[in-house]
Amino acid sequence: MAEYDNLCKILAEKYPRDFTRxxxxxxxxxxxxxxxxxxxxPIRADSVTFLQTENRILHLEFQTTxxxxxxxxxxxxxxxxxLTRKYQVPVTQVVIFLQETSNxxxxxxxxxxxxxxxRFRVIRMWEQDSALFLSNFALLPLAPxxxxxxxxxxxxxxxxxxxxIPDIETxxxxxxxxxxxxxxxxxxxFIRQLFREEIMQESVIYQDILHQGEQKEALKYTLRLVNRRFGEIDLLIIERLQVLSTEQLEGLG
Structure with missing residues (x-):
């Protein structure tokens, strides 16, 4: 379910002030x-966001599973x-669980x-008051x-x-x-009864998320093959693999 975590990372980085508030x-x-x-x-980085204010770092980690x-x-x-060693400022850490669980x-x-x-903070979305999320379009996708x-x-x-929302693209x-x-x-x-399919098709962001999800899966598969063949590999090599397209990763695999 990496696409859900990745989407939340996109939201946090698109609207950092709203998440900070x-x-x-x-x-x-x-x-x-x-x-x-x-x-x-590196695979875990798809759900991690670091926001630095003038005197603090906010570390967000989104969890579906x-x-x-x-x-x-x-x-x-x-x-x-x-984070503390590198930036030497207070760090607030929040793990946000998206899907209800009793685990x-x-x-x-x-x-x-x-x-x-x-210690760190944990937010379980199913316990949050919907009012805050309904009143802010940056947080609105989390409201359901x-x-x-x-x-x-x-x-x-x-x-x-x-x-x-007046702006069509937004x-x-x-x-x-x-x-x-x-x-x-x-x-x-039920979702499709309320949201027109053409909105999804027209959304550039939606298409990007789909492609990113495919690339992440291809990267995971390739890294498993590389680790199995060569053992632990250098971080620089992993970073070079991360920028390859889905097609390039499949070819490399």
């Missing part, structure tokens, strides 16, 4: 999107140490070992995943809010974002 409850004077070059697991080769809590400690991983907010305890007594009524309300892209994320919770037929 939501998660830090403050208005940043300056904000910068940092590269995800700190990742020692709870399966991970390295525990999420350990990964958060790993990032925290490297304890979604309710774990710290890493604990014999000598270390590291929020708390509600009537999921269908909520999605209908989301569609109504999208229809009010409206198309927001509809595309929303339809994709709503797929985590709703049947496709």
């Amino acid at each position: 939501w998660l830090l409850n403050q208005e940043p004077r300056t904000i910068e999107i940092l590269k995800t070059e700190l990742s020692i697991e 709870i399966k991970s080769q390295k525990p999420i809590s350990l990964r958060m400690l790993d990032y925290y140490v490297r 304890e991983i979604a309710f774990t907010e710290e890493y604990v070992s014999e000598v270390t305890t590291h 995943l929020t708390r509600t007594d009537s999921a269908q009524a909520l999605l209908s309300q989301v569609a109504e809010e999208i229809a009010k 409206r198309q892209n927001t509809a595309a974002y929303t339809e994709i994320l709503a797929g985590l919770k709703f049947e496709k037929d």
Whole structure:
């Protein structure tokens, strides 16, 4: 389900101020999107965003599934140490779980070992009040995943809010974002009743997400082959593989 995590990363980097207001409850004077070059697991970088305000780094990690080769809590400690060492400013870390689950991983907010305890925030979208998300088109695509007594009524309300967006391109892209994320919770037929198919087809962002998802899968497959053949490979080689197209990766495989 990498396409869902990747979409949330796109949203956070497209609307960094809105995500900062939501998660830090403050208005940043300056904000910068940092590269995800700190990742020692390049495949994981598709769901990680680093936003730097004037005095803090906001580290966001989006999660659809709870399966991970390295525990999420350990990964958060790993990032925290490297971010602190490199930038020497306070770091706020937030793991955002998109799809409802009762698994304890979604309710774990710290890493604990014999000598270390590291804490981070966890947001479970299904517990969030929908009002905040309905009132901000930057966060609107996440609204279908929020708390509600009537999921269908909520999605209908989301569609109504999208229809009010005056700019055509923004409206198309927001509809595309929303339809994709709503797929985590709703049947496709019901989603299509509310969102016209042509909006999805016209959305450049939607097409980009589809292509990125295909490229990510091809990259994962190629890296598995390379690791199996040569063992652990240099990070520089991995970075060169990341920029190849789906077709180039398939040919290399």
